[in-house]
Amino acid sequence: MKTGVGLFASSMLFAVVTAIVYGFATRDVVGVMLLGMTSLALFVIALYIRVAEGESGLRADDPASSPADGAGDVVGTFALESYWPAAAALCVGLGIAGITFLPGLSSAMLLVALVAGALVVRLLVREST
Amino acid sequence: MRASRPAAAAATLCLAGCGVLPAGATLQAQQMHQVWIVFMAASAFVVALVWGLIGWCVFRWRERAADRGAPPQFKQNNPLEITWTVVPLVIVLALFAYTYVAERRVEALETSPPVRVDVTAFRWSWRFRYPALGVDVVGTPEHPPQLVLPLGETVGFDVESADVDHSFAVPAFLFKRDAIPGLANHFDWTPSRLGVFRGECGEFCGLDHALMTFTVAVVSPARFRSWAAAQRGVAATAVEVSP
Amino acid sequence: MSAAAELPEAQALVDHGILSWLAATDHKRIGILYISTVFAYFVIAGALALTIRLQLLHAGMTLVGPQAFDQVFTLHGTAMVFLVIAPFGFGLANYLIPLQIGAPDMALPRLNAFSFWLFLFGGLTVFLGAATNGGAGDAGWTAYAPLSTIRVGDGLGQDLWIVGLLMISISTIMTAVNFTTTVLVYRAPGMTMWRMPIFTWEMVATSLLVLVAFPPLTAVLAMLLIDRRLGGHFFDPAMGGSAILYQHLWWFFGHPEVYVMILPFFGIITEVVATFSRKPVFGYTGLVLAAFAIAGLSMTVWAHHMFTTGAVVDPFFSGMSFLIAVPTGVKFFNWIGTMWRGRIRLATPMLFALGFLFNFLLGGVTGVMVASPPIDFQARDSYFLVAHFHYALGGGSLFATFAAIYFWFPKMFGYRLRERLGAWHFWLLLVGFNLTFFPQFLLGMMGMMRRVYTYPAIPAWSQLNALSSLGAAIQFVAVAIFVANLIVSTRKRIPAGDDPWGGYTLEWTTSSPPPELNFERLPPIRSERPAYDLRHAAAEARS
Numbered sequence: 001m002k003t004g005v006g007l008f009a010s011s012m013l014f015a016v017v018t019a020i021v022y023g024f025a026t027r028d029v030v031g032v033m034l035l036g037m038t039s040l041a042l043f044v045i046a047l048y049i050r051v052a053e054g055e056s057g058l059r060a061d062d063p064a065s066s067p068a069d070g071a072g073d074v075v076g077t078f079a080l081e082s083y084w085p086a087a088a089a090l091c092v093g094l095g096i097a098g099i100t101f102l103p104g105l106s107s108a109m110l111l112v113a114l115v116a117g118a119l120v121v122r123l124l125v126r127e128s129t
Numbered sequence: 130m131r132a133s134r135p136a137a138a139a140a141t142l143c144l145a146g147c148g149v150l151p152a153g154a155t156l157q158a159q160q161m162h163q164v165w166i167v168f169m170a171a172s173a174f175v176v177a178l179v180w181g182l183i184g185w186c187v188f189r190w191r192e193r194a195a196d197r198g199a200p201p202q203f204k205q206n207n208p209l210e211i212t213w214t215v216v217p218l219v220i221v222l223a224l225f226a227y228t229y230v231a232e233r234r235v236e237a238l239e240t241s242p243p244v245r246v247d248v249t250a251f252r253w254s255w256r257f258r259y260p261a262l263g264v265d266v267v268g269t270p271e272h273p274p275q276l277v278l279p280l281g282e283t284v285g286f287d288v289e290s291a292d293v294d295h296s297f298a299v300p301a302f303l304f305k306r307d308a309i310p311g312l313a314n315h316f317d318w319t320p321s322r323l324g325v326f327r328g329e330c331g332e333f334c335g336l337d338h339a340l341m342t343f344t345v346a347v348v349s350p351a352r353f354r355s356w357a358a359a360q361r362g363v364a365a366t367a368v369e370v371s372p
Numbered sequence: 373m374s375a376a377a378e379l380p381e382a383q384a385l386v387d388h389g390i391l392s393w394l395a396a397t398d399h400k401r402i403g404i405l406y407i408s409t410v411f412a413y414f415v416i417a418g419a420l421a422l423t424i425r426l427q428l429l430h431a432g433m434t435l436v437g438p439q440a441f442d443q444v445f446t447l448h449g450t451a452m453v454f455l456v457i458a459p460f461g462f463g464l465a466n467y468l469i470p471l472q473i474g475a476p477d478m479a480l481p482r483l484n485a486f487s488f489w490l491f492l493f494g495g496l497t498v499f500l501g502a503a504t505n506g507g508a509g510d511a512g513w514t515a516y517a518p519l520s521t522i523r524v525g526d527g528l529g530q531d532l533w534i535v536g537l538l539m540i541s542i543s544t545i546m547t548a549v550n551f552t553t554t555v556l557v558y559r560a561p562g563m564t565m566w567r568m569p570i571f572t573w574e575m576v577a578t579s580l581l582v583l584v585a586f587p588p589l590t591a592v593l594a595m596l597l598i599d600r601r602l603g604g605h606f607f608d609p610a611m612g613g614s615a616i617l618y619q620h621l622w623w624f625f626g627h628p629e630v631y632v633m634i635l636p637f638f639g640i641i642t643e644v645v646a647t648f649s650r651k652p653v654f655g656y657t658g659l660v661l662a663a664f665a666i667a668g669l670s671m672t673v674w675a676h677h678m679f680t681t682g683a684v685v686d687p688f689f690s691g692m693s694f695l696i697a698v699p700t701g702v703k704f705f706n707w708i709g710t711m712w713r714g715r716i717r718l719a720t721p722m723l724f725a726l727g728f729l730f731n732f733l734l735g736g737v738t739g740v741m742v743a744s745p746p747i748d749f750q751a752r753d754s755y756f757l758v759a760h761f762h763y764a765l766g767g768g769s770l771f772a773t774f775a776a777i778y779f780w781f782p783k784m785f786g787y788r789l790r791e792r793l794g795a796w797h798f799w800l801l802l803v804g805f806n807l808t809f810f811p812q813f814l815l816g817m818m819g820m821m822r823r824v825y826t827y828p829a830i831p832a833w834s835q836l837n838a839l840s841s842l843g844a845a846i847q848f849v850a851v852a853i854f855v856a857n858l859i860v861s862t863r864k865r866i867p868a869g870d871d872p873w874g875g876y877t878l879e880w881t882t883s884s885p886p887p888e889l890n891f892e893r894l895p896p897i898r899s900e901r902p903a904y905d906l907r908h909a910a911a912e913a914r915s
Binding site: 003004007011014015018022025026027028030031034035038041042045049058059060061062063064065066067069070076078079080081082083084085086088089090092093096097099100 | 392394395396397398473474476477479481482483484485486488489490492493494497528531532534535536538539542552556557558559560561562563564565567576580583584587588597601617620621624668671672674675684685687688888889893894895896897898
């Protein structure tokens with residue numbers, strides 16, 4: 001996953017340098033904090049990719065490789081059709097919108113929405129992986 | 130940028146003639162006006178160049194019925210690509226240097242300006258106080274206040290807000306400065322022309338934002354002093370002064 | 373086919389009909405869902421724009437009062453930014469990225485669908501505010517505090533605006549995660565990063581920007597909600613908060629956001645210009661490096677929106693803003709290099725691409741102008757600024773949007789859009805657009821401020837505003853012609869075939885529309901133009 005690590009590590013480096021230059025040029029706390037937190041976020045992502053995926057090579061990154069070489073590879077699991085995303089989005093949406101009312105009411109709404117959503121899905125659907 | 134001098138002249142004539150960009154009624158504004166002209170000339174040059182190149186491509190290499198085969202399939206030219214990275218870089222750095230110097234001049238503050246005005250923005254009008262002269266002018270959207278300034282003397286401004294973000298804007302002076310609650314903004318104006326100029330609020334602040342206007346009257350120093358003496362201690366809303 | 377052997381038998385949950393769209397996880401369907409939803413929001417936002425132009429037709433119009441007007445321009449801006457331009461890029465990318473890199477779908481199809489539905493609900497929530505007692509959000513699309521902490525009526529409208537955007541923010545971050553993962557992991561064998569289409573590269577840069585810019589948006593929205601509803605004082609100077617803090621947080625998100633709204637469209641223009649010049653992309657490496665230079669620099673310029681506050685160090689932001697002009701210029705020159713000595717076909721996608729180049733240039737040079745604080749002191753919050761960003765986003769992104777639609781519609785649906793109606797659409801939109809916004813540069817220079825529901829009865833202002841409103845009417849006609857094109861083309865379909873334009877990238881090697889899981893057979897990938905290479909290999913094999 002060299003590409004992934006490279007992408008995020010170099011972005012992190014850019015953010016760090018910018019934070020330093022910005023800090024000296026303007027002495028502004030807010031900007032330094034924002035750029036600093038951005039660097040941290042990018043660092044976490046780069047670290048994750050490095051630790052989780054290591055240096056594993058991809059067939060894609062081999063310029064001489066052909067699609068035929070990849071025949072039989074398990075590329076991934078691609079879920080075909082599912083009501084869960086729409087139902088989950090509805091629940092999350094209701095829960096977030098509920099914040100506009102009292103916080104307590106919002107939590108109650110979220111719970112109700114989740115239970116209702118689960119029941120609806122159960123009634124309607126046969127799930128495919 | 131030889132080609133841009135005629136462009137600059139054209140730009141200035143056009144705009145001054147049409148009365149589009151105010152000529153600038155303060156010393157600071159005159160400097161900002163020059164920055165506008167320089168940048169418009171540079172922009173005109175770039176736009177003419179790029180539109181010209183694109184237009185040339187479409188005119189010269191438009192597909193015609195008699196065309197056979199494929200056009201030359203080149204995809205890079207390193208010296209050219211480096212040139213068109215470095216040259217614009219040099220140009221923008223020059224523009225930046227020019228801007229930096231101009232901004233420092235515009236924002237220079239005199240340590241003890243002869244006149245001081247405290248501006249307070251509120252929803253939805255303005256209050257102008259001249260602490261040393263004991264003058265206090267408050268407006269309403271129906272009766273906008275007037276700010277009276279002496280010609281040729283530097284006036285130090287202190288701009289604050291009593292509630293939300295506003296902006297103290299006078300287009301004839303090519304300038305605005307935000308009025309932000311909790312922040313005091315300072316700038317100097319040295320009026321260089323007599324007249325009455327329109328002022329507006331330059332930061333959306335709610336329902337009557339569009340009606341939050343005021344006027345600026347630049348008068349001779351003598352008239353200014355007599356006006357201030359007459360206004361001292363008098364609670365004023367709208368004051369009409371003619372130069 | 374690399375993926376076919378391992379997948380279980382596909383069993384439709386529901387016969388293909390309206391309900392099946394609710395369960396869609398295929399990236400192509402989700403892309404179409406995004407684009408259709410975007411179009412609906414575009415029509416609404418456009419109607420709001422027409423309302424603005426009608427109210428400003430001349431001084432003292434009383435079509436809408438200030439309360440309604442404030443909601444109208446707030447919803448117009450919010451919708452165009454969050455519900456039209458940016459999501460069009462995401463929707464198109466959803467459709468194209470797996471096809472362009474030779475993948476069967478996005479890495480996380482259900483998360484992809486979730487992102488779409490949350491985006492839809494977020495938009496509906498924002499508009500729901502209009503039905504409340506105090507009306508919809510009315511503090512501008514930027515919702516500056518402390519103004520936005522004031523409650524109008526029960527304040528529900530502004531709160532719904534905030535939570536709607538919170539939903540959209542989460543949705544967008546999930547989308548960026550999906551795009552990044554898909555590009556890093558699911559490229560077909562031989563599809564190295566440096567053989568990817570420019571559009572996909574631009575989407576990688578865009579996704580990176582989203583990942584770093586949207587969390588601050590989520591934060592500032594949450595802080596605003598806390599100030600409004602939970603007794604917070606983040607932005608209240610009287611209680612130790614800071615009004616300027618809001619602007620820093622907002623623009624740290626807001627400036628990268630405008631690049632999120634242009635980078636995908638740079639990608640579209642690159643694909644279209646190359647195809648219709650019958651030449652390879654010129655300066656491929658330069659285009660990629662420029663995309664990342666723009667993305668990186670866009671994180672450093674946020675306070676150029678704050679020059680008039682007197683609270684930021686102007687030269688840092690001014691300098692960095694000037695620098696962004698350089699990679700943008702590199703892109704323009706690369707596009708010209710692509711057209712140079714080519715064979716230019718003026719099909720509708722290319723017309724819109726040329727319109728983009730024509731318009732966006734004005735947006736770009738006026739951007740350099742307002743990067744200079746002495747100019748910004750006059751231009752900020754005036755109609756000059758309104759014209760600047762409309763040239764970039766309207767003249768730029770909107771024209772590129774139509775270029776993309778005319779270019780990829782045949783691939784998505786298997787039939788073509790009419791060229792003659794397309795040409796009418798283009799020319800009317802070009803004329804109408806420029807008539808609407810060029811006078812606004814002049815109005816801004818003269819000192820007309822933005823977000824005003826009326827203006828003083830100055831003859832020059834009334835004349836220019838009238839011209840601007842006339843332009844808006846012409847744009848309306850142009851969009852109506854586009855809708856007519858959709859209807860006419862759908863009624864009497866002209867089949868498109870796999871590759872109606874002679875395209876270069878992988879999507880043109882599969883059927884129109886592509887089958888489920890995209891490719892029956894992937895061609896070998898040896899360059900950034902696999903479809904072109906395939907055509908030439910076939911031609912050589914025949915000879």
